[in-house]
Amino acid sequence: MPSSAKSPAAAAVPYYQPFGDECAIFExxxxxxxxxxxxxxxxxxxTRFIAxxxxxxxxxxxxxxxxxxxxxxxxxxxxxxxGGATVWCDGPxxxxxxxxxxxxxxxxxxxxxxxxxxxxxxxxxxxxxxIERTGELLAAPPAxxxxxxxxxxxxxxxxxxxxxxxxxxxxxxxxFPSPExxxxxxxxxxxxxxxxxxxxxxxxHSFRALKDHDLDEVPSTRLLVYAAQLIHGGMDxxxxxxxxxxxxxxxxxxxxxxxxEVVNASFVG
Numbered sequence: 001m002p003s004s005a006k007s008p009a010a011a012a013v014p015y016y017q018p019f020g021d022e023c024a025i026f027e028x029x030x031x032x033x034x035x036x037x038x039x040x041x042x043x044x045x046x047t048r049f050i051a052x053x054x055x056x057x058x059x060x061x062x063x064x065x066x067x068x069x070x071x072x073x074x075x076x077x078x079x080x081x082x083g084g085a086t087v088w089c090d091g092p093x094x095x096x097x098x099x100x101x102x103x104x105x106x107x108x109x110x111x112x113x114x115x116x117x118x119x120x121x122x123x124x125x126x127x128x129x130x131i132e133r134t135g136e137l138l139a140a141p142p143a144x145x146x147x148x149x150x151x152x153x154x155x156x157x158x159x160x161x162x163x164x165x166x167x168x169x170x171x172x173x174x175x176f177p178s179p180e181x182x183x184x185x186x187x188x189x190x191x192x193x194x195x196x197x198x199x200x201x202x203x204x205h206s207f208r209a210l211k212d213h214d215l216d217e218v219p220s221t222r223l224l225v226y227a228a229q230l231i232h233g234g235m236d237x238x239x240x241x242x243x244x245x246x247x248x249x250x251x252x253x254x255x256x257x258x259x260x261e262v263v264n265a266s267f268v269g
Contacts, residue, residue: 025170033145036147039151039173041151041152041174042220045177046106047063047149060102061102062093062095062101062103064104068110071115076090076133077131093118094129097140100141103145107151108149109159119146120168179205183198190232197228200241207249214255227240227245238264241263246263
């Protein structure tokens with residue numbers, strides 16, 4: 001089984017702290033050649049989880065950061081002029097289908113709906129990619145897997161998955177880790193003092209309680225890791241939290257000042 005193979009990729013498996021049966025579910029989806037949708041707030045570990053699983057399974061990882069202007073040609077490919085000749089250049093989706101491995105579309109709801117439709121024949125039992133411009137019909141190899149992610153908090157009427165797209169995927173829900181798990185993640189990622197990790201996690205939970213009140217965004221585990229890295233590298237705690245947490249969360253000066261007061265109270269005494 002690929003997950004047990006001692007490949008070069010397996011020697012550099014990115015750090016990941018499981019919270020449940022998500023690793024087993026991912027492997028089952030891969031074994032059964034099923035596409036997977038992962039949803040959760042920004043910075044909760046979705047991308048790290050996918051990188052971890054790709055390395056664990058010894059699979060190449062093709063990542064696409066989706067955006068408003070992402071076209072089907074950006075995914076599939078296009079003809080380009082090279083040396084006076086017109087040549088076909090594969091896009092990341094086509095490369096993943098040809099070579100095998102995981103094609104990961106990060107924040108897929110950011111892409112236009114007419115772009116995500118190109119995923120449909122790959123995300124059902126056909127597992128094929130039609131390339132209209134070349135007339136090819138690529139069959140995905142057994143090692144190919146399609147994974148997409150998005151933040152449900154960013155969804156609205158204009159940015160959401162069509163039901164015809166959504167219902168082609170298995171789905172996993174992620175959330176911010178429990179305090180104990182988040183503390184272990186911060187320590188594992190940075191090697192910081194456990195007491196500092198505990199203070200940062202407690203601070204994050206204080207900020208997250210303000211969601212939909214004074215804050216539109218709340219601190220992610222990723223931001224806690226940034227703050228811990230700065231502190232572990234010698235920066236004072238207040239400054240590290242100001243640049244990694246407070247200023248990263250809000251542009252509103254009174255809100256930033258109030259958050260900084262919470263930071264000061266957390267680390268003084």
